[in-house]
Amino acid sequence: xxxxxDGLDQAVHKAFTRPVPKSAGAQMRYLVKQLKGTKxxxxxxxxxxxxxxxxxxxxxxxxxxxxxxRLEREVRARWQPQIRAKAKQTAATSGGxxxxxxxxxGYTAPIGSTDQDRVRHLTVALPPRYAARLFExxxxxxxxxxxxxxxxxxxxxxxxxxxxxxxxxxxEVRFTDVEHVEFDL
Numbered sequence: 001x002x003x004x005x006d007g008l009d010q011a012v013h014k015a016f017t018r019p020v021p022k023s024a025g026a027q028m029r030y031l032v033k034q035l036k037g038t039k040x041x042x043x044x045x046x047x048x049x050x051x052x053x054x055x056x057x058x059x060x061x062x063x064x065x066x067x068x069x070r071l072e073r074e075v076r077a078r079w080q081p082q083i084r085a086k087a088k089q090t091a092a093t094s095g096g097x098x099x100x101x102x103x104x105x106g107y108t109a110p111i112g113s114t115d116q117d118r119v120r121h122l123t124v125a126l127p128p129r130y131a132a133r134l135f136e137x138x139x140x141x142x143x144x145x146x147x148x149x150x151x152x153x154x155x156x157x158x159x160x161x162x163x164x165x166x167x168x169x170x171x172e173v174r175f176t177d178v179e180h181v182e183f184d185l
Contacts, residue, residue, distance in 0.1 A: 004147035011183035015087035092132035
């Protein structure tokens with residue numbers, strides 16, 4: 001599970017103007033339309049083409065939990081692409097992104113300063129350039145570790161150094177044991 005990637009996706013999903021289809025049949029019909037056929041949907045979901053057809057006709061209504069999760073994930077990933085793109089663009093150019101996290105944070109600094117790691121709960125508005133970097137990295141397939149590093153750098157700049165107004169000698173922020181992370185546009 002990708003905590004940071006999922007958090008970014010959920011922030012974008014809040015921008016949707018229409019709800020994602022709820023029933024398995026509606027979700028399956030949406031995917032068949034998107035992928036232009038039942039065969040492609042069957043391969044993607046790792047089920048038979050006949051099973052896809054039966055969902056489309058509402059002959060089956062209740063998927064197994066693992067299939068329900070895959071179905072939901074695939075529909076969400078394709079839902080309202082223009083609105084998703086616009087939300088990301090706004091965050092990356094003018095709006096920025098808010099990170100709300102509870103994690104162990106500490107930093108590397110010159111001797112004599114309190115660099116002790118401790119669990120902190122932070123809600124910090126990050127400038128657009130960090131939103132842009134997070135979304136770009138995610139689109140290029142970055143894993144949680146890379147996304148966490150970008151978020152750590154953003155927190156170092158915005159929270160610990162206050163945009164260069166303090167803690168100028170801070171070298172690196174450690175962002176570990178993430179209990180929760182949420183993003184908001």
